[in-house]
């Protein structure tokens with residue numbers, strides 16, 4: 001029971017009243033009609049933010065949102081023991097087996113051809129084949145590079161929520177001139193110490209760089225912001241005509257939400273303020289002016305999101321430790337998005353600013 005007691009401690013501490021704001025409408029489409037999805041949500045992911053929360057589902061666009069929610073001035077309290085600053089270590093290639101080393105050379109070859117990296121050692125010719133023969137491995141590589149177009153020297157990229165700069169470093173290997181913005185001052189310092197230009201704050205910190213970027217990436221950012229439409233509008237403004245926006249966020253219509261309810265990993269109250277659906281994201285991007293809004297289907301994330309959600313469910317119930325292995329029903333659900341990609345765990349989209 002000790003974990004259960006711990007969890008309720010943080011959840012029973014109230015969020016300060018003056019730190020709450022009422023919305024009364026959907027932050028995506030502004031409609032007021034809604035139904036309650038979950039009451040009494042708490043920070044069952046990182047056990048660090050006080051308060052209990054109500055999540056609503058908009059009857060018009062099916063997005064989900066917290067109301068009331070922490071104000072922009074007080075939201076920092078929800079991140080106090082949240083940030084991680086560890087940088088992913090380089091794998092020691094000398095320690096890996098022969099097959100792994102060959103696989104790595106093939107993957108490097110694919111990455112060099114597809115993304116313009118200059119990774120060595122690599123098999124460039126076989127790399128092309130490799131991508132075609134091993135779609136899952138290729139997709140893992142594509143997902144690391146956020147499905148970006150090929151980087152060429154001088155092409156500019158902005159990573160919103162750049163953390164300690166891991167993605168900036170990866171993008172730089174593909175020739176991108178990469179810059180970041182992030183709210184966490186410690187992460188900003190870390191990324192700067194690796195030589196990257198990073199400004200402290202949200203996307204507004206890139207103010208004045210109108211039509212400067214060839215690409216903007218936002219991985220698991222839009223669900224955290226108070227005014228998603230403003231952030232996407234600003235991204236549109238910062239992109240060059242023809243520029244690309246990559247965006248990924250939890251899906252309010254996911255199968256995981258149906259399976260695990262309040263324990264679903266994507267909820268993360270009160271840090272996740274708005275959860276989109278595929279169509280509500282597409283509609284907002286198109287309203288702003290983005291063209292060629294292209295969903296990317298990532299069925300492969302289901303398994304890990306299901307596992308974490310199951311762990312959260314076990315922990316929140318205060319039950320004795322149980323196996324987090326997926327049962328047959330959960331494993332079956334991992335494959336259902338093949339039939340209906342709208343039920344994926346994440347919404348992943350590429351969008352293009354028209355022109356050029």
Ligand SMILES: [Zn+2]
Nearest residue numbers: 026029058061
């Ligand atoms: Zn709505």
